[in-house]
Amino acid sequence: MNELKLKEIDITETLYYLGFKGTVPEPPIMTAIKKCEAKLLDTIKPQYVIKISDIEEDSHPLIVGNDIHDLLSGCQKAVFFCCTLGSGVDRLISYAGAFDISDQLYTDALANAAVEQVCDMLQQKIASDYPEFELTMRFSPGYGDYPLEIQPEINRFLDAPKRIGVTVTDSLLMNPTKSVSAVIGLKKRGMF
Amino acid sequence: MKSSDFKKILNSKEFTILDGAMGTQLSELGMKNGANPELENINFPERVKRIAENYANAGSDIVYSNTFGASLHKLPDNFSPSDIIPIAVKNAREGISKTSRDVLVALDIGPTGIMTEISGGTASFEEAYDDFALQVKAAVNSEYPPDLAVIETMSDLLETKAAVLAVKEHSDLPVIVTMTFESNARTFTGTPLSAFAVTIEGLGADAIGINCSQGPKEYAALFEELSKYTELPLVAKANAGMPDPETGKYNVTPEEFADDMAALVKYGVKIFGGCCGTTPEFIKALCEKLADKKYHPQPEPRFSTVSSARKTVIIDRPRIIGERINPTGKKIFKEALKNSDIGYIVRQAAEQDSAGADILDVNVSLPDIDEANMSRKSINAISAVCDLPLQIDSSSPAVIESSLRIYAGKPIVNSVNGEISVLEKILPVVKKYGAAVVGLTLDENGIPKSAEARFAIAERILQKALSYGIRKEDVYIDCLTLTASAEQENVYETVKAVRMVKEKLGCKTVLGVSNISFGLPNRELVNEHFLAMALSNGLDLPIINPNVSGMVGAVRAYNLLRNIDKNALEYIAAYSGEKAETSTNKEITLEYAIRNGLSDETAKITRKLLDEVPPMDIVDNKLIPVLDAIGAEFEQGKLFLPQLIMAANTVTQSFNEIKRALAGTNTESKGKVILATVKGDVHDIGKNIVKVLMENYGFEVIDLGKDVPPETVLDAAIKSGAKLVGLSALMTTTLASMEATIKLLKENNVDCKTVVGGAVLTAEYAEKIGADYYAKDAKQSVDIARRIYS
The missing domain is CATH 3.40.50.280 (Cobalamin-binding domain)
Structure with a gap:
């Protein structure tokens, strides 16, 4: 199965999402964050789906806008992926909110950090699966002029609802909310 | 007549064979990358016909119409289900007509594409239902109606329920229902196999099972679990393993596939097919492999279950029904209902969940509110956050029906009684939606005094339920608690009746416990002892306030003493962490406690202050100034959001103490x-x-x-x-x-x-x-x- 395992969550990223500007919060807050991390690690079930297209000849229907064209210029392949922490995370966040808004806030920030970590792990996996290629940065709908409206198309292309249970609402929200879809370009090493 | 065709195939052959994948076959025949598969029905009908023909020739007894994505939400904007579905069914029929075999056509129904609210999506039950109803109507009102309906690749239990009801209410087609499960035996939205089985069997599906997601090897563990909860014929339609990200090719061969699928026979699988990546070769291999195998029907599960979309509760030991979602005698709750304050109701649910409830009673009746609407809203909001199954509690048949309709899972209906008119009104609804039901041992003459007379009513309720096709395991009898202060001589009649119902009728029993002590001092003492007494005499479902630790404790102690809680594991887990309250000698101020998130200290200091200072003075002179100071530091960038929130949260402890002190007096809110x-x-x-x-x-x-x-x-x-x-x-x-x-x-x-x-x-x-x-x-x-x- 396309599952990934996360052992701990990046605390620096988490504090950044919580708005601590480089300061370390007092012990009670750190303890509370650690407690939320344990629960979150119990709940998350990172999964992904990947499809790789050759993009040298034809134009690709999912590559729309100047920014993404610039990013992929010189690339031979485009990797489309979608990953998610699973629907349990959204419920964990809501449930925490019924008791303690602080826990809800921490869990949400931890989950944001976690989904980025999952993206990083995936990126590393792609790099090791394709050693003869260099990777561009990952680029998601909503960045620059890459329209958010492409989100449902990418989702369909990846068969994400069937494969990992990710859907996109009419208002273009991803469900589960802690999910990311993105494009990464692959460029043959030593070319250009 | 259609329904008999499906039954005939099911009964005349050892196994029924479905088809394989549609999408990969369409691509193979020339469908462009990115094209909409459903539009192939119109643009390239020969391709669709060919696929049906190939599967029929390979051995399929049933082929699916090419309509998996023919929902209003998934089709391109200028198409509706009625543009696609009749043609798709016709294509399938024409395809199979080229063979000499007897093959049925199933209307294939997939997910709408957006999840319901309880699964983090934005679709209401009604939106999902309407979409499915359009598809079913388009199919049955055409020149070439299908022989059965198949609902597949579902992940959201409420959406699945909407689809089943749409088929049942707009056609007489038999219906097969399959959901998609991961290796953890849950769907993506968290529905376990057991909840799927008890909910969808209850709605009257003809066969249930699993499709997509995984290869056939991974299916064995899933079917072993699923078969425990249903006696329906089971359906398996696995993928050909996993696809390669670059080529899209799947990694399991037809032979491996057939071997692993045939191994599922022992779990009661009767209907076999293939999902993503399978081809006619897979179906052919499957038929050959199954040729000398025998169907193993599963025994009927004889136990009582209720479920939400994410949790199944088996009533094989005392299970606590939380009573707090009920406005009777609660001023704040009534206010919340009047104001549609859903957050308040969800909090009541989450609190009882964490306090140890197994099931939650939901009663939102209040004069002057739209109870049906409020009940649906509350049920949806609770189901999105809390996993516990619900008990729908209302005296109005209309509220019960409309709540049952949108509930994701198998709930309990509270309640019917021995009055024939009540039974005849509510039991058909209970049956239709596959719920369990509480029967109160009273009738038009009131509550009988003696245990024997209450037992007679219980018997009447059970007989009536059985006559509607409701299983005995789904009838729970409430022998009714009478208050000890008013009718002391009848208290033990209730206990006796519980024992009789349990032993002679074999029904599960339920009892609202707290009433017993009404009008007495030290109510908790009486409640706990009455609960222990009732449990010892066969009570299965005490309706109590789980936030009172003594009540949950009485159930835990019972489970320990009756050897239900083996090795006292649960008991120890619940109580070993408890320490006596330690008193700190250090003098700390309210402000320090608030700023450092010391909730217990904050409450303690507030209680102390309340002895000397009027409550509102604490608010105005102590709490608000601290909050203002913290707020100012936040604005200046000295403190950050989490610190502001932690302080705000801690102050809540103080307010709770103050509210308690003010109880009874009329406090003005600021607005x-x-x-x-x-x-x-x-x-x-x-x-x-x-x-x-x-x-x-x-x-x-x-x-x-x-x-x-x-x-x-x-x-x-x-x-x-x-x-x-x-x-x-x-x-x-x-x-x-x-x-x-x-x-x-x-x-x-x-x-x-x-x-x-x-x-x-x-x-x-x-x-x-x-x-x-x-x-x-x-x-x-x-x-x-x-x-x-x-």
Whole structure:
């Protein structure tokens, strides 16, 4: 199965999402964050789906806008992926909110950090699966002029609802909310 | 006649063979990458016909129409299900007609494409239902109706239920239902196999099973579990393993596939097919492999179960039904209902869940409110957050039916009684929706005194239920608690009746416990002893307040003493962490406790202060100044959001103590504020932060929740008379609903101001959409509220 395992969550990223500007919060807050991390690690079930297209000849229907064209210029392949922490995370966040808004806030920030970590792990996996290629940065709908409206198309292309249970609402929200879809370009090493 | 065709195939052959994948076959025959598969029915009908023909020749007894994505939501904008479905069924029929075999055509129904609210999506039950109903009507009203319906690749139990009801209510087609399960034996939205089985069998499906997601090897463990919960024929339609990300090719061969699928026979699988990546070769191999195998029917499960979408509770030991979601005698609860304060109700659910309840009773009846609507809203909101199965509690048959309809799972209906007219009204509804039901041992003559007479009513209720096809395991009898202060001589009759029902009738028993002590001092003592007595005499489902630790404790102790809680593991887990309250010698101030998030200390200091200082003086002279100071530091960038929130949260402990001290006296709130995350948006943390801070400053918050339609906000604003409405949105795509909500309030000349907030908002944008105020953070929202109510 396309599952990934996360052992701990990046605390620096988490504090950044919580708005601590480089300061370390007092012990009670750190303890509370650690407690939320344990629960979150119990709940998350990172999964992904990947499809790789050759993009040298034809134009690709999912590559729309100047920014993404610039990013992929010189690339031979485009990797489309979608990953998610699973629907349990959204419920964990809501449930925490019924008791303690602080826990809800921490869990949400931890989950944001976690989904980025999952993206990083995936990126590393792609790099090791394709050693003869260099990777561009990952680029998601909503960045620059890459329209958010492409989100449902990418989702369909990846068969994400069937494969990992990710859907996109009419208002273009991803469900589960802690999910990311993105494009990464692959460029043959030593070319250009 | 159609239904008999399916039954004939099912009964005449050892196994029924379905088809394999549609999408990969279409690609093989030339479908362009990115093309809509359903439009192939119109543009390239020969391809679709060929696929049906190939599967029929390979051995399929049933082929699916090419309509998996023919929902209104998934089809391209200018197409409706009725443009696609009749042609698709016709194509399948023409394809199989080229063979000499007897093959049926199934209407294939896939997910709508958006999840329901309980699974984090935005679709209501009705929206999902309407979409499915369109598909079913398009199929049955055509020249070539299908022979059966198949609902497949489902992940959301409520959506699945909507699809089953749409098929049942718009056709007489038999229906096969398969959901998609992961290796953890749950769907993506968290539904376990057991909840799927008891819910969908209860709705009258003809066969249930699993499709997609995994290869056949992984299916064995799933079917071993699924077969425990149903006696229906099981369906397996696995993928050909996993696809390669670059080539899209699947990694299991037809032979491996057939071997692993045939191994599922022992779990009661009778209907076999293939999902993603399978081809006619897979179906052929499957037929050959199954040729000398025999169907193993599963025994009927003889136990009582209830379930939500994410949790199944087997009633094989005492299970606690939490009674707190009920306005009787609770002023705050009544207010919450009047104000549609969903947040309050969800909190009651979550609290009881964490206190040890197994099932939650939901009663939201109050004169002057639309009980059916409130019940549906509460059930949806609770189901989105809390996993416990629910007991729908109302005296109105209309409320019961409309709540049952939208409930994701197998609930309990509370209640019917021995009156024939009541039984005849409610039992058919219980049967239709596959629920369990509580029968009260009373009738038009009231509650009989003797245990024997109550038993006679229980017998009558059971017989009637059986006559409607409700299983005995789904009838729970309530022998009714009478108050010891008024009818002491009858207390033991109740206990006796419980024992008789359990032993002679074999039904599960339920009892509201707390009534016993009404009118007596030290009620908890009497409640706990009565509970222990009833449990010892066969009570299965005590309805209690799980927040009272002694009541949950009595159940835990019973489970320990009766050797149900083996090795006392649960008992020890529940109590070993408890320490005696330690008193710190260090003198700490209220401000220090609040700033450091010391909740217990904050409560303790507040209690001490209450001995000397009038409650409202503590609020005005102690709490508000601390909050103001912290708020100022937050604005100056000395403190950050988590610290502000931790302090706000800790102050809540203080307020709880003060509220307790003020109980009975009439306290004025600083004013009402409505809060909502707008329609289409499900991000509610920002809104929740504002709520906590507002409450700290004494405002009465009416929390409408998330994904709130403009009409609901309007309604609440008019009813409550709140002078401030706070709206939150996180996405640029949902700002339009924010604008629509403000516009609706203005058009209706509601006398209130609006304040908006959210990550993508700016002051300029707020002004553009007509908001009165923009708040960049929670602190500013409070400042605005204070200004408005000053």
